[in-house]
Amino acid sequence: MTIERTLSIVKPDAVAKNVIGKIYDRFESAGLKVVAAKMKQLSRAEAEGFYAVHAARPFFNDLVNFMISGPVMIQALEGEGAILKNRDLMGATNPKEAAAGTIRADFADSIDANAVHGSDSAENAAIEIAYFFASSEVYSR
Ligand code: RTP
Numbered sequence: 001m002t003i004e005r006t007l008s009i010v011k012p013d014a015v016a017k018n019v020i021g022k023i024y025d026r027f028e029s030a031g032l033k034v035v036a037a038k039m040k041q042l043s044r045a046e047a048e049g050f051y052a053v054h055a056a057r058p059f060f061n062d063l064v065n066f067m068i069s070g071p072v073m074i075q076a077l078e079g080e081g082a083i084l085k086n087r088d089l090m091g092a093t094n095p096k097e098a099a100a101g102t103i104r105a106d107f108a109d110s111i112d113a114n115a116v117h118g119s120d121s122a123e124n125a126a127i128e129i130a131y132f133f134a135s136s137e138v139y140s141r
């Protein structure tokens with residue numbers, strides 16, 4: 001295993017539910033370190049740019065509207081196998097299919113309001129971290 005970084009977002013539903021800390025505890029308990037963080041109200045353009053890979057998908061408008069419905073908490077996580085580890089902690093995209101004990105099983109309400117985002121590959125992790133953080137804002141530790 002190698003030390004990786006991944007981009008995580010606590011989505012507007014989970015921020016509104018006041019479970020940022022409970023979600024951070026899942027990361028830290030699994031050995032992932034928060035190495036960058038900011039709360040942000042995304043503009044429509046920022047959300048569209050972030051999810052540009054999904055621009056042609058039928059759910060794109062719903063996804064963007066949801067992501068700008070309130071502030072999000074954005075963080076870079078670092079640790080051994082961080083990308084897959086975070087995806088495992090998150091659970092399946094649809095919370096109805098998410099395994100017991102995962103973040104989405106415990107905190108998500110629907111496939112739109114599904115509590116968290118996590119990068120799905122090393123290539124996308126690098127792109128997504130750079131989308132929100134300057135390299136000087138990431139504190140490897
Ligand atoms: P994310 O990118 O947010 O971490 O989620 P993911 O990898 O598990 O899922 P992805 O396929 O990348 O989809 C991005 C987000 O779009 C919404 N979605 N809706 N109605 C649908 O069929 C559908 N499929 C995806 C979800 O909110 C998903 O998190």
Ligand code: MG
Pocket residue numbers: 118120
């Ligand atoms: Mg995805």
